Amino acid sequence: MSVPMLDINRQNQPLMDEITAAITEVCKSGAFLKGPAVKQLEEDIAAYCGTEHAIGCASGTDALLVALMALDIGPGDEVILPSFTFFATAGSVWRVGATPVFADIVPGTYNLSPEDVERRITPHTKAIMPVHLFGQAADMTALNRIAKKHNLHVIEDAAQAIGATEGGQRVGALGTIGCFSFYPTKNLGGMGDGGIITTNDAELASKMRVLCDHGQEPRYYHHMVGLNSRLDTVQAAAIGVKFRCLDSYAEAREKHALRYNERFKKLGLCDVLGVPGVAQGRRSVWNQYTVRVEDGARDALQQYLAERQIGSAVYYPVPLHLQKCFAELGYKEGDLPHTEQAAREVLSLPVFPELTKAEQTEVIEAVTAFAAEARTNQKRDAA
Known part of the structure; x- marks a missing residue:
C-alpha cells in the first residue's frame, strides 16, 4: 500500500461543492479584492485567535515582512530568530535591511531556546521572532518575559500552528504581532x-x-511605501469554507500523532526513534509529526x-x-x-x-x- x-x-474534495459555490459568488459580485469574504475571514480569524484585529495579506511571507x-525595523536593527525554520522567517528580516541573529533551539520541541535568545541580545536588538514549529507553540511565557525586560517586540511566526495554544491562549495573540500562512499544505490551507x-x-x-495596499490611505495618497499584498476575495471565500473544519482537522492530526x-x-x-513530545501547558496542532533518527540512519530510513x-x-x-x-x-x-543535530536527524511522517x-x-x-533490521545489523557488527 502506498501512503x-x-x-x-482528500481534504478539499468533500468541500468542493461549497468551495465552488463560494468562489462563484465572488465571481458574480465582481468584488475580487476587499470583498465581503475577506472581511468575514478577518473577523473569524481574529475571534478564533483571541485578538482585536486581523489583516489579510498575500502570503505568510508577506505577513512577516x-x-x-x-514596527519600523530596518538597517542597523537585529532580530533574533531560530535557524531551524523555513527560509521566509530570516528572509523577511533580510529584506527590510535588518540583521537576522540566529539562536539555538530546545531539543525536545525544536522551538527557539529562551536562554540562547537572551544571551544574544545587544543594543541593536529590536525584536524576537519565535517560530511555532511543526504546530507547537514556542515558550512564549519565557520569551515575552525576556522581551519585556529588554523592551523588545515579539513577532510570532505562526505559519504552521494556527490553533495551537500555550496556557489555553491561541498563538497569534501571544506576542506583539502574529503571522499566519494559508499555503495549501498548512493546517488551514487555501487554493x-x-x-x-x-x-x-x-x-x-x-x-x-x-x-498591505501600497501604503495608500485614501487611494492615491501615499504616506508610506507599502506592498501590493492583499488577500484576494476568491482565496478568502475558499479558506472561509475550510475554516469551519479547522478544529476537526487538528483533532484528527492529534489522534494520529498520539497513535x-x-x-x-x-x-x-x-x-531507535526519538518521538516528538508536547511541552506542559501547550497543545500542538501537529502540522508535522517529526521523529529523530540517530546514528546517521535518518536518510536510510527515508530511503x-x-x-x-x-x-x-x-x-x-x-x-539557515x-x-x-x-x-x-x-x-x-x-x-x-x-539546531545542527536536528537538521541531521529529523524525519517527518504522514499525519x-x-x-x-x-x-x-x-x-x-x-x-x-527498519528498526529490526538495524538492530540485527548492529548485533552482527558487534560480534
Whole structure:
C-alpha cells in the first residue's frame, strides 16, 4: 500500500461543492479584492485567535515582512530568530535591511531556546521572532518575559500552528504581532498563496492594513511605501469554507500523532526513534509529526520508506545560519549544536487529517521493520 506524505485533494474534495459555490459568488459580485469574504475571514480569524484585529495579506511571507515594516525595523536593527525554520522567517528580516541573529533551539520541541535568545541580545536588538514549529507553540511565557525586560517586540511566526495554544491562549495573540500562512499544505490551507496578520494594537493594525495596499490611505495618497499584498476575495471565500473544519482537522492530526507515539513506545522503538513530545501547558496542532533518527540512519530510513512507497520529508536539511546567502554573517558549523543535530536527524511522517488507520499502520510496520533490521545489523557488527 502506498501512503502519501500529504493528500490535499482528500481534504478539499468533500468541500468542493461549497468551495465552488463560494468562489462563484465572488465571481458574480465582481468584488475580487476587499470583498465581503475577506472581511468575514478577518473577523473569524481574529475571534478564533483571541485578538482585536486581523489583516489579510498575500502570503505568510508577506505577513512577516509587513509586521517588520510596521514596527519600523530596518538597517542597523537585529532580530533574533531560530535557524531551524523555513527560509521566509530570516528572509523577511533580510529584506527590510535588518540583521537576522540566529539562536539555538530546545531539543525536545525544536522551538527557539529562551536562554540562547537572551544571551544574544545587544543594543541593536529590536525584536524576537519565535517560530511555532511543526504546530507547537514556542515558550512564549519565557520569551515575552525576556522581551519585556529588554523592551523588545515579539513577532510570532505562526505559519504552521494556527490553533495551537500555550496556557489555553491561541498563538497569534501571544506576542506583539502574529503571522499566519494559508499555503495549501498548512493546517488551514487555501487554493494558493495567502496569509493573515493578527494583533491587539489598533494603531499597528491600521498601519499594517495600509502597508498591505501600497501604503495608500485614501487611494492615491501615499504616506508610506507599502506592498501590493492583499488577500484576494476568491482565496478568502475558499479558506472561509475550510475554516469551519479547522478544529476537526487538528483533532484528527492529534489522534494520529498520539497513535504513533503509543505504538512506537509499545513496540520498544524509542532506542531507535526519538518521538516528538508536547511541552506542559501547550497543545500542538501537529502540522508535522517529526521523529529523530540517530546514528546517521535518518536518510536510510527515508530511503527504506520510499522503496515501500511511503511518503516522508526532511524539514530542514540545511539550517539557515549555514545557508550560502547568509555566509557574510559569519556563522560556522558548531555554532548552533542543537539546531545542527536536528537538521541531521529529523524525519517527518504522514499525519494529515485524512490519513486512514490502515495507511498509518503501514507506516508503523515499515518503521518497525527498519528498526529490526538495524538492530540485527548492529548485533552482527558487534560480534
